[in-house]
Amino acid sequence: MTGAKTLDDMSPGLLRVMERARRDPHERQFSLAHLIDVEALRRVYGRIRKDAAVGVDGVTKEQYGQDLEEKLTDLHERLRAMKYRHQPIRRVHIPKDKNRKRPIGISCLEDKIVQGALTEILGAIYEQDFLDGSFGFRPKRSAHDALKALYRAVRQGRANVIFESDVNSFFDTVHRRTMLEMLEERIADKSFMRLVGKCLHVGVLDGQVFTRPEDGTAQGSIISPMLGNIYLHNVLDKWFEEQVKPRLWGEATLIRYCDDFIICFERMDDAKRVERVLHKRFEKYHLSLHPEKTRLIDFRRPPLDQTGGKGPGSFDFLGFTMYWRRNRKGPGWHLSSKTRSARLSQTVQNIYDLCRRQRHEPVAVQHKALVSRIRGHFGYFGVNENQKCLKSLVYWSKRAWHKWLNRRSQRASLNWKRFLDLYKDYPFPNPKVYVNIWESP
Numbered sequence: 001m002t003g004a005k006t007l008d009d010m011s012p013g014l015l016r017v018m019e020r021a022r023r024d025p026h027e028r029q030f031s032l033a034h035l036i037d038v039e040a041l042r043r044v045y046g047r048i049r050k051d052a053a054v055g056v057d058g059v060t061k062e063q064y065g066q067d068l069e070e071k072l073t074d075l076h077e078r079l080r081a082m083k084y085r086h087q088p089i090r091r092v093h094i095p096k097d098k099n100r101k102r103p104i105g106i107s108c109l110e111d112k113i114v115q116g117a118l119t120e121i122l123g124a125i126y127e128q129d130f131l132d133g134s135f136g137f138r139p140k141r142s143a144h145d146a147l148k149a150l151y152r153a154v155r156q157g158r159a160n161v162i163f164e165s166d167v168n169s170f171f172d173t174v175h176r177r178t179m180l181e182m183l184e185e186r187i188a189d190k191s192f193m194r195l196v197g198k199c200l201h202v203g204v205l206d207g208q209v210f211t212r213p214e215d216g217t218a219q220g221s222i223i224s225p226m227l228g229n230i231y232l233h234n235v236l237d238k239w240f241e242e243q244v245k246p247r248l249w250g251e252a253t254l255i256r257y258c259d260d261f262i263i264c265f266e267r268m269d270d271a272k273r274v275e276r277v278l279h280k281r282f283e284k285y286h287l288s289l290h291p292e293k294t295r296l297i298d299f300r301r302p303p304l305d306q307t308g309g310k311g312p313g314s315f316d317f318l319g320f321t322m323y324w325r326r327n328r329k330g331p332g333w334h335l336s337s338k339t340r341s342a343r344l345s346q347t348v349q350n351i352y353d354l355c356r357r358q359r360h361e362p363v364a365v366q367h368k369a370l371v372s373r374i375r376g377h378f379g380y381f382g383v384n385e386n387q388k389c390l391k392s393l394v395y396w397s398k399r400a401w402h403k404w405l406n407r408r409s410q411r412a413s414l415n416w417k418r419f420l421d422l423y424k425d426y427p428f429p430n431p432k433v434y435v436n437i438w439e440s441p
Contacts, residue, residue: 010124017121043120055109090107134237137228164293164316165290165295167288174227180196215286250267257318298312305331316340320340350373355370
């Protein structure tokens with residue numbers, strides 16, 4: 001992410017925009033484009049990863065960094081003279097699960113810089129508008145914070161019913177005209193809006209096929225998460241807070257991470273009423289909810305005297321399966337979470353593929369890559385009571401590594417005992433709780 005994350009990262013101009021937006025949430029911002037100066041472009045360039053994927057021009061960050069000041073000055077002049085043109089986005093397809101792939105749009109580095117500068121300004125304006133239930137791609141907010149919010153809702157008895165849904169191809173179906181109209185409610189600077197439009201109305205190169213989609217904002221581009229948050233803030237968050245909640249009989253909590261959201265209800269009748277109107281609400285804004293992935297789940301805490309079985313339901317959220325689990329000590333039940341089975345299987349497959357690709361590398365090199373992959377998984381999924389899934393990952397990673405170490409030659413010579421001796425010198429990280437999602441509010 002290349003947007004400003006803290007107040008210290010913001011220029012004086014951005015701070016003034018933020019203050020105006022906070023002071024009057026209905027005021028339209030007139031003077032914004034001038035904030036995209038050489039300093040802003042340089043600041044965004046510094047935040048782009050060194051190993052960022054290249055766009056259609058093949059230019060890396062290192063290559064662009066040669067004669068950087070000259071290139072940024074030229075880019076700034078083209079922006080001022082309205083001669084800047086966004087190059088086509090390179091589309092690649094990465095695995096989403098075993099059977100599906102996710103299309104990702106990769107912009108050229110210069111376009112990433114412009115998108116990052118626009119995102120900074122949009123963040124200064126809209127961060128004041130976004131609600132507490134929104135967690136994705138926002139400063140000092142994470143998926144773990146969304147899980148903590150869910151835990152608090154359950155603990156306080158506000159999540160007896162869960163509305164679970166999935167927005168069909170969200171980034172590809174964002175209605176551009178509606179998106180621009182939403183932005184114009186807060187932004188009156190035509191030059192700034194013109195630049196946003198250039199980032200939206202851009203061609204896509206998928207292999208050798210060039211298309212010019214009429215709608216959508218490319219998933220993977222720097223500006224798309226911000227535009228997605230603005231779109232769903234208007235479609236869902238604001239509507240739910242201002243129009244839906246006051247009409248409910250019980251409590252309700254919306255928790256959204258970009259286009260992934262759940263709604264917790266205290267009462268089933270409230271949940272059914274909202275479900276009936278939610279589809280129409282999304283259709284109004286050219287979006288749809290997946291019919292097979294949209295459901296209401298009875299998630300009441302099981303009775304204290306229930307000694308067997310499980311809770312009435314479970315649901316998936318942000319890569320986890322949430323369910324009721326009996327207390328180990330004493331009667332009662334508590335909310336628990338585990339890695340979603342499909343997600344765990346995909347991670348194991350990725351590690352298997354890594355072992356296969358690197359089987360001829362030195363053992364130390366293989367170990368470093370595996371540890372990095374496992375530690376990254378633990379950093380996200382290492383939450384309360386998920387140790388069983390973490391241990392499972394370690395177990396299958398050891399099996400995969402042993403298998404492909406044995407394939408280094410035509411003769412299998414590394415039996416399991418010898419592998420375990422090697423493992424003592426090259427161990428994997430220990431499964432443990434890295435993030436406490438049971439924190440009190």
